[in-house]
Amino acid sequence: MSTSASVNFVKNWILEQIQTNELKPGDTIPNEFEIKKMLNINYDEIDKAIHELVTEQILSQKLGGITVVKPTQSYYYPLDELVSITNMIEKNGEVAGTEFISLDEEVATKKDIEVLNLEEDAMISVIERLRTADGKPVVYCLDKIATDMFACSDYRSNSSILSAIESKVEFKITHAYTSIESMSYEPYINEILNSDPDEAMMLLTQIHYNEHEQPVLYSLNYFKSSLVKFRITRNRI
Structure with missing residues (x-):
């Protein structure tokens, strides 16, 4: 990062435009010529300031060289708590819905086994x-x-799948082992999520267990990165 006073001046000017809502999430920032005209700072330092704000994820660069204020994600999903997607959506004051794509009973693959x-x-x-x-x-x-343990016919409601399973079994789902990775374009899933080909997704893979360490549910959840931000508290040991 630069220690230049001029670079910091440009960064602070852009941040002030965002804080005062002169620039809103998704807005294109003024180009370098316009910034130079307003602030009388050379192109190299303006370019460095924009580069640093992109690195800090305040700004985002699109294909074609357009730089915009990075849109804010609407939802926070905590990774250190076992909560449902329904809960994540309702915490944002919205109505959680479910569209069933398929419910099938099939022979387990080697991976499932x-x-x-x-x-x-x-x-x-x-x-x-x-x-x-x-x-x-x-x-x-x-x-x-x-x-x-849980037949497809047992799940036809809009409730979370964890709640639906627990209503049919005599145990509680207590924890899950989780991994998360960034995913590039997947035609089938992008189409379902109505995502642009260049929009990233985050894949949350979870194996849910009961109190007896018995694996119960294997889940793959694809989140739109433009909408969901993950959150976790990490303690130093």
Whole structure:
């Protein structure tokens, strides 16, 4: 990062435009010629200031060299708490909805058997859904669970899948092992989420367990990065 007073001046000027709502999320910032005309600072230092604000994720650069104020994500999903997507949406004051794409019962694959600790040729329920907020697509969900524990016919409501499962079994889902990764363009999922080809997604893969350390639910949730920000508290040890 630069220690130049002129670079910091440009950065602070852009930040002030954002703080006073002169520039709103998604707005294109003035080009370098316009900034130079207003602030009388050379192009190199303006370019450095913009570069630093992009690095700090205040600004975002689009294809074609356009620089915009980075849009803010509407939702926070805590990674250190086992909460439902329904809860995430409702905390934002919106109505959580579910659009079922498919509900099928099929023979478990080798991966399913490994993850869910199933017998060979076990049957699983595969539930494919789109989670919406006030009708807008937010998360694509693919969930797998042993059919003898939870049949597809058991889940037809708009409730969270964790609550639906717990209403049918005699145990609680207490924790999940989770991984998260950035995903590039996936035609099928991008189309379901109504995402542009250049819009990133975050894949949250979770294996949910009960209090006896028995794997119960295998979930793959694709979040639109433009809408959801993940949050976690990390303690130093």
